[in-house]
Amino acid sequence: MAGWAEREEKGVGQVLSERRPDAPIYVGDTSRPVFWYLEQSQVKLTNINVVPFGVWQNVDEHLRFMILMDGIHPEMDTCIIVEYKGHMILNTVDCTRPNGGRLPQSVDLMMSDFAGGASGFPMTFYGGKYSDSWKADFIKTERKKLLNYKAELVKTLEPRIFCPFAGYFVEAHPSDR
Secondary structure: OOOHHHHHHHOHHHHHHHHOOOOOEEEEOOOOOOOOOHHHHOOOOOOEEEEOOOOOEEOOOOEEEEEEEEOOOOOOOEEEEEEEOOEEEEEOOOOOOEHHHOOOOOOOEEEEEOOOOOOOOOOOOOOOOOOHHHHHHHHHHHHHHHHHHHHHHHHHHOOOEEEEEEOOOOOOOHHHO
16 A cells, blocks of 8 residues: 555655546536646546536435535635535635635534645745745735634634644645655
8 A cells, every 4th residue: 555655756646546547536617627737647537527516416315515616716716515414514725715605504514724825826936026025924914814714704604613724835845856
């Protein structure tokens, strides 16, 4: 059984394509396809299902999910609601404004990012206005906005449990070499 090191070296998509190329993968119908560069990457996945936003996808009698678009970046960002035996999980990681703010009220678990900035902007930009002080000010402002937005979302939705679990961007991961 391959470990974490192999997955990091090859990438999760490559390992999945070697072990289970037919594993069902569901993505929202964004204007920019999620697997835009899949063919060039030579990762062979054969069971990718593009589903419409806001429509429940039934897995079995107890499990269903719905993919929702981001109100700020609808061309590429999404979130997901999973319902299992009446318990609802909302994962809003990397989704700035889930479903334009129209969300269910009976959320048991809300999972969220707490730092933002997974794209590497502005840390990987140099020259011009992108000085270290500009980057620090930008990040401080963006984190404050994200914290305020997430706090407001938690206040509005009143989930039974709030789990901030996805965070900081690392510019130079060993697999980037």
